[in-house]
Amino acid sequence: MLTVVRRLALAGLAVLVVATLPSRAQTPGRTVILSTTTSTQDAGLLDVLVPIFERRSGYTVKTISVGTGQALALAARGEADVTLAHAPALERKHVEDGKTRNRRLVMCNDFVIVGPEADPAGLKGEKSAVAALKRIAEKGARFVSRGDKSGTHTLELALWKQAGLTPAAPWYIESGQGMGATLGIADDRGAYTITDRATALAFARRVKLRAMVEGDKPLLNIYSVMEVNPANGPRVNAAGGKAFADFMLAPETQAVIRTFGVDKYGQALFVPIGGKTDEDVK
Amino acid sequence: MDVLVGGVVEALRLLVTGDAEVWAILRLSLLVSASGTAIALLLAIPAGAALALTRFRGRQLLVSLVNTGMGLPPVVVGLFVTILLWRSGPFGAWEILYTPAAIVIAQAVIAAPIVTGITLAAVQSVPSAFRLQLLGLGASRLQMTWMVLREARLPMLAAVMAGFGGVISEIGASMMVGGNIKGSTRTLTTAMVLETGKGNFDIAIALSILLLTLVFLVNWALTAVQQRG
Structure with missing residues (x-):
């Protein structure tokens, strides 16, 4: 009988563990979902920028690194709040279709x-x-x-x-x-x-x-940030999305981008181009 | 070859220096997969026992479905769980996509058919004479089921090992529903894919050694329980 009790206790413990998991998720309005390309993640840039943003804004960022196509698709469905992508033609189409808005250039390589x-x-x-x-x-x-x-x-x-x-x-x-x-x-x-x-x-x-x-x-590779139209779906965190987009364009962030990678590769991986337009960089 | 050696050295270094991020990933993997397996056990053992001990129309079909489910591709589970948990999906209001809870759910779905299938086989392998004898001695059906499960505990522990081993090593579902978020939903397997993508093969090899060690230790503990009695 003892083993039965022990097993039940074990099962109960497991259930408790599970029950506590969702509560550790951040409260909805304070979470920003960023859909982005794999290259920004693989290069390690977001590992540097996201913690700075989280500290300054109080938002928690969930970075979903997928291909640009999927990143934009998630935004179009309202499954993300802000998108960092690198396919200008595709992005402009999304903006024209009203899926994303306020597309701003961030950096290029x-x-x-x-x-x-x-x-x-x-x-x-x-x-x-x-x-x-x-x-x-x-x-x-x-x-x-x-x-x-x-x-x-x-x-x-x-x-x-x-x-x-x-x-x-x-x-x-x-x-x-x-x-x-x-x-x-x-x-x-x-x-x-x-x-x-x-x-x-x-x-x-x-x-x-x-x-x-x-x-x-x-061969120019331009990264832009776009805010997701809240009309795309329920529960889009428009304010959070905008906060992250603004952060990417902030002078201090652009300064971090300018020197990122120098220590590891001997050269910067990205050139900050915040404030410029497609025509400027062409 | 030097990559392999470098990987082993890196694994030892990460373990010895107690790299905080690696430990957090290890802990998350263990916690999530143990929870997923535990939920699967709670649902699947009764289901497997019921399927083994009862006869009804369509049972054969159901058993075939369970057996098919034992090979359920994690990426398929990941896709459907993702769609269900989307903000626009039926459970969007929970807002648990890209959290550890979402991985637990997906892994429970993956492990459940495995545990059900093995429980079914384990219970059916108990001679029917034993069940009849129990009932003859005046046991209720519930008591009989409990005794049969006790009798089948050796293969049942194999079910636990198979379920846990299956979910802790899966990648498709964890990646899709978890999102591989640093410090939140990055598990051993998703971290491995990321590090490989970054070209950090030594860290990827180190993580795979940690994963194998973890699975080995869990199975060792379960085997100790199994072989003891």
Whole structure:
């Protein structure tokens, strides 16, 4: 009988543990859900910025790191309060559709076309990203695409479109994974791919890929913050969303962004562009 | 190869130095998965016993469903639990998506069929003569069920191990309903995916060693209970 009592006590204890869990969740109006891209998370920038915001504002932030496509989709459903994304064309469409509002530029860096040392498509010295993709397609050199509707994937598709090409297997490989995993696959297959600068730096030690094309205008990688329209769904924390967006644009935050990554990579990963417009940075 | 060695060294370093963040992740994983398994046990043991000891129309179908559920992909559970817990979903008012409670719910759903299925098999493996004898000696149905469960306790503990092992190592549901939020819903497995994504393979390997150690220790304790009697 003793074992029965003990087991019941154990079960009761477990139930108690569970019962206490939800109460630890923050009170609704004080929680901000931020839907964002994986690159800001993988680079570690949000791990630095979010605690500062939480301390100053008293809000608790739930950072949901997904691809830009999904980040915007969550915002459109009212499942997030604020979005930090990097697909300007897609973002402007969301703003026009009334799903998000007050889109403001936060920071930028650039994308790089990387490839194997052997450089089968002969991209070294090429300045134009579009011309580089044309050359890859002509030679049928392997290219790994994210294929996940992320900001990087969106940019890549736009470049193919500009090149007037529809990439296809067998040389075109869709990884369906994050940037890090995609770099690993490209490295393994001796393929080209497009990556954001931050992830390229983070993986410089792991993969042998070299930068092939960089500095071209279309390779600019712009991050913007958008507030979610409260009409998208019930329980959108509009005030909290706005507070976070304002925080990203604040001078002190922009100063943190300016130096972020210098200690680890010897160079800053992002350039703050708060207050500028799409036209300014073009 | 040096990555593997680096991972083992990193694991030892994290354990020895008592890295606060790693300990918090370990504690959360253990707490969440233990709670999820506990809820599953409360629901699944009666369900498994009832399915084993009764005969009704459609029972075969139900048993097949439970057996299918034992292989329920966590990512499927994650998707449906997420949709149900969305602000716009039926349980949106609870506001528990992206909290540990949401992971507990998802993991309970994943573990329940596993525990039900093994309980069912365990109870059915008790000879029916034993049940008849108990009833013949004047036991009530409830007392009989209790005695049968006691008789089947060895395989039942296997059910606990399988349920717990299944949920603490799953990633799909934890990632979707928890959101891998630092200091709140980051579990061992979601942290592993994140660190791999960051290119920190040594930390990822360290975390997997911690996960395996944790699962081993829990199973060791349960096995000790099981083999003792």
